[in-house]
Amino acid sequence: MLESTELQANGQRPKLLIVDDQQINIRILHELFRDEFEIFMTLDSSSVVAKAKELAPHLVLLDIEMPGINGYQVCQLLKADPGTADIPVIFITAHFSEADEVRGFEVGAVDFIHKPINKVITQARVRNHINAKLQADRLRQIALVDGLTGVANRRKLDQELQQAWGHCTREQVPLSLFMIDVDCFKHFNDTYGHQAGDGCLQAIAATLRKTLRRSYDIVARYGGEEFACILPNTDAAGALLLARRIRERVRELAIEHQASKVAEVVTVSVGAVTVIPTPDANSDELLMQADKMLYEAKVQGRDRVCCRELNSRARVI
Incomplete structure (x- = not known):
């Protein structure tokens, strides 16, 4: 299970946004994480930025091969928008080439999950990056709060x-x-x-x-x-x-x-x-x-x- 965090202590579960045009992949990932995270899903890559701004997820699982705009382009849009730039993105892909991974890191992804999905590896990578996101958010919050009064600095x-x-x-x-x-x-x-x-x-x-x-x-x-x-x-x-x-x-x-x-x-x-x-x-x-x-x-x-x-x-x- 996910390590204890202040966010969980407040009764809230981290948010996970899954983006994939194949419903079977979404069902697999939903089944894998439904007990740990609040899950949001979309089949439409063009709606990802708007959904991310609305939901403020702690992590996006993003398929690379999608109709319309592909995962690389979506990631670039997320990183270009100040409202979503800090949200980590893990690419989901059936490709294993070094060139694909290099391109993914260049557009701002933090990791890759390869298809067919290995449950143990996928859970470990998602948990690690969500914990890192929660810790970064906490440090950012501390940096923006006045230590004496507890209001904004x-x-x-x-x-x-x-x-x-x-x-x-x-x-x-x-x-x-x-x-x-x-x-x-x-x-x-x-x-x-x-x-x-x-x-x-x-x-x-x-x-x-x-x-x-x-x-x-x-x-x-x-x-x-x-x-x-x-x-x-x-x-x-x-x-x-x-x-x-x-x-x-x-x-x-x-x-x-x-x-x-x-x-x-x-x-x-x-x-x-x-x-x-x-x-x-x-x-x-x-x-x-x-x-x-x-x-x-x-x-x-x-x-x-x-x-x-x-x-x-x-x-x-």
Whole structure:
């Protein structure tokens, strides 16, 4: 059986996508792996990239000889698309020539399974590559998570903002961004100690995650005591509502802050901007404008929201 992994511990089985125009081969592979993996199948090579983007499988078993576009071409398409480039591909082939294998590795395959299928060899190769994929995904996730708060880190924020910008540009829907600063945080650390400061940041990060409930909203630690939130498909009115709710929820934590110049509890200032992105602009401008709104909120006395729909006047609340 497959070695224990965090993915399995969470009650989810790894996903395996089988691509073959011969149903008998699909049945053999399905029978071989149905107890270990969540199996998806297709006879149509032209649908593989779309299915892979939809399903995000941990491995693709891909027949080389198929009508329409062959396995080599499919693999090249998978590797050329950022959304599927990291998915390992094992070719299934009846050919044993060295030239065929060289070509397969050149287009991005990680291994070969030869027909007729040997069950022991096939199981070993598939398990090894899925375990390697799970480990790589775990390491990638760790690299993109802030170690203290458990939310996304700055690198992940930059990646997600680019993706959200591209999506909202294509769909012509609004994109909102928050910059959030913990008020007088240096004084908090000086008064209560850095361990208490860490706990404060953790509590605020948890509050942000609970407040932004949609799966595609992103909460990230921007640096120090600053957080950022990416809100795709959120207009200015919705952004204002959420920003005010965040400010209120942080106050409701009632974390004592006797050294604050604002209140006797920890508070936050929020800079919020909303835009419908266009191809001739970029997400750097959104970050810059959100930072300006945050600065304005702090100038106005902290513990408040300063919001702006780009190309309109700012509002401080």
